[in-house]
Amino acid sequence: MSNLREAIEASMTDIGLGWEERLDRSEERIRAAIAANIDDATLDAHETEAARLREQLEEDDANLAHCDEEIEKLRGALIGMVRQFGHWSDEAGGYMTGGLSALQDAFEALRWSDPRPEPEDRCEAPGCTKQRSSGMPTPDGYRWLCYEHYRLVEEATR
Numbered sequence: 001m002s003n004l005r006e007a008i009e010a011s012m013t014d015i016g017l018g019w020e021e022r023l024d025r026s027e028e029r030i031r032a033a034i035a036a037n038i039d040d041a042t043l044d045a046h047e048t049e050a051a052r053l054r055e056q057l058e059e060d061d062a063n064l065a066h067c068d069e070e071i072e073k074l075r076g077a078l079i080g081m082v083r084q085f086g087h088w089s090d091e092a093g094g095y096m097t098g099g100l101s102a103l104q105d106a107f108e109a110l111r112w113s114d115p116r117p118e119p120e121d122r123c124e125a126p127g128c129t130k131q132r133s134s135g136m137p138t139p140d141g142y143r144w145l146c147y148e149h150y151r152l153v154e155e156a157t158r
Ligand SMILES: [Zn+2]
Pocket: 123, 124, 125, 128, 129, 130, 145, 146, 147, 148, 149
């Protein structure tokens, strides 16, 4: 039975009271029942909206995570391209654009300075800032060396 129906039924059983008092009690009960119904309906609407927003948020999170993955993948590909095709600066011991617009765009997308020092890609001979080209076993262990140092070590160990 609905709140409103209960309120009306309760009013019909108010016996032994004056007309005015019965009216007052009825009105009070009915107002309370209507208010309760409105609160329930409002609460239901809010809960439905909250559930919809939660669902939307989860969807957005999933989309964002997917975008982050894509960006990481593209960044990795771009870095690979620059390392393979970018110009090497012996002075900086790293990569530079050499004024090529495609490389300038790539550096900008990666937020790299031009030139960009890159110790990991340098020759491992002490003090050398040339780009490493080949790895080889040396008396000091396996080393990644530039073309010149590679040849020097090769000649020395012949
Ligand atoms: Zn070297």
